[in-house]
Amino acid sequence: MRPFWLEQALRGEASDAPALQGAVNADVCIVGGGFTGLWTALQLKRANPHLDVVLIEADICGAGASGRNGGCLLTWETRFLTLRRLFGESEALRLVEASRQTVDKITAFCREHRIDAQIRVDGTLYTATSAAQIGSAEAVKAALDERGMGSFVSLDVEEVRRRAGSKRHLAGDFSPVAATVQPALLVRGLRRVALEMGVRLYEKTAFESLSYVPGPLVRTTYGEVRAKRVVLAINAWMAQTFPQFERSIALVSSDMIITERAPEVLERLGFTNGLSVLDSRTFVYYYRTTPDGRLMLGKGGNTFAYGGRVLPVFDQPSPYRAALARDLSGFFPELASVPIAASWNGPSDRSATGLPFFGRLDERHDVFYGFGYSGNGVGPSYMGGEILSSLVLGLDNAWTRSPLVRGPRGVFPPEPIRYVGSLVVRDAIRRKESAEDAGAKPWCFDVALSRLAQAAGKSDKA
Structure with a gap:
């Protein structure tokens, strides 16, 4: 059984793309059919329609994090102080602005290519659900406001509760520069457009190994791709596939539940738009509604994986379903009697900085990678596509000069x-x-x- 979003997106779809059988050649081989791989493929084809791009996916496009996340399309405004500490003032401001533009770029792409991803650009609300959380965003807000870059405005507590539909919130800051999406509809829409643009797609094609003879050779279970350039976009699976990254990320679950349809209850709560709501604890609660009248609530920081291995539990209903249902009732007593339609979870690839990183595998000029989105990948994966496509094309631009392409910054301790x-x-x-x-x-x-x-x-x- 697929996670809720993906199961919903697959209804009425055509059959999977064929698995790779035998040997093929390509200009570019992309490994991974999620947001990062597909955005990279699409931006390569937009830059050069004649480029021969092959994309392989071990399951079906969107089966990983891209088809099962919370669907919160957020910017990097709240990460400005971290960005400035790591990369300096100028680059931090550029990245914040790029992340803001991404909201419009994804929305425009979906409009242009008729992707009904249920995008609603209704902003986001960062709140406090305990007294200890109040004021946690003041430093980053002040820093951005001083530079004319801030989009967050503080709301009085009654307005926060009205917009969030819940009295549990004690304070909050609203930004209009954010959206919610049905993530599986988005990734499956990107898949369709990639096929229309001539990307050669092979699903049910598991990556086995990468060698050089002398150029890159990607081996799969039943075939191989000889390519001039290779992009590795497998995110949480990187650590177990390439041992050099075992300490670069930690895998931890993000667990979600979604209710049955209850539009009349949401109407009474006054919470029917596409606003995302996130509190300010370390492993945040996040929730949003859907256009058909459901409410989804999630929380990170539950199941940790040993040795960077993607565990079977990550592909099953959430073991924290009961706890999440209690949390949902705590936020919304009015929804306590509404049945839970589904629960799911998945592995989130946490980097030491909380930011993704990109680079050249083993310092080669023809193999590139990007991962480590740390629970915020819906928007930043578009930027990942800009970075990786620029690297593949050998461009000299702000993306290829960015400190983001210098590989992981910091490592986690060794196991155990x-x-x-x-x-x-x-x-x-x-x-x-x-x-x-x-x-x-x-x-x-x-x-x-x-x-x-x-x-x-x-x-x-x-």
């Missing part, structure tokens, strides 16, 4: 320290935030451990 440490920190965060939710003072040891996660950029933004 990483795994054990992740669980210890996760549980400390849970205790700390439970105390804060109850209005109590958390244990100082839990506060100190929680800072480790914040320093590592592990907060989940769906």
Whole structure:
């Protein structure tokens, strides 16, 4: 059984693309049929329609994170201080602006190519659901406002509650530069357009190995692709496929539930538009509605993987379904009697900085990669396509000169320290935030451990 979004998107679709059988040649071979791989393919074909692009996908396009995330199309405004610390003022401002433009670019692309991805550009609301969270965004807001780049405005508590449809919120900041999408409809729409533009697509084609003879040779289960350039866009699967990245990311689940249709309840709550709502805890709660009257709620930071391995549980209904249902009732008592239609989860590839990174595999000029979106990939994956297509084409532009293309910045500890440490920190965060939710003072040891996660950029933004 597929995750809810993907199952919904596949209704009435044509059959899968064929699996690769035998040997083929190509100008470019892209490994991975999610947002990053498809945006890269599409931007390559837009730049050079005659380029022969082959894309292989182990399952079907959108089967990974791209077809099962929360569908929150967010910018990098809240990451400005991290961007500035890592890359400097000028590049940080450029990346924030690029991330803002991405909202319009994805919307325009869908309009141009008739992709009904249920995009609603109704903004996002970052809130506080405990007193400890109040003011957590003030520093980044002030820094952006000083530079004329801020889009967030503070709302009084009654307005926050009205827009968010819930009285649980204590404060909030609204930005109009954000959207929600049905992510599987988006990725399947990108797949359709890629085929229309002449991308050769092979689904059910698992990547086996990469060698050089002397150029890149991608081997699959039943075939191979000899290409001039290769793009690796497999995200959470990179660590187990290429050992050199084992410590570059940590895999952690983001778990979601979605209700049955209840448009009349959402109407009474006054929460029917495409606003996304995220609180300010370390592993955030995030929720949004759908055009057909459902409410989806998710939370990150639950299941951690040992050794960067994608676990079977990531492809199953969420083991945290009951807890999420209780959380949903806490936000919306009015929805307590509405049945849960589905739950799911998936692996999120957390980088040490909370930002994606790109580069040349083993310093080669013909193999490129990008991953580490850390729970915020719907919008940034479009920028990933701009970066990777620019690298493939050998361009000298702001993307290929960006510090983002210098590979991972920082690593996680080796196993078993990483795994054990992740669980210890996760549980400390849970205790700390439970105390804060109850209005109590958390244990100082839990506060100190929680800072480790914040320093590592592990907060989940769906």
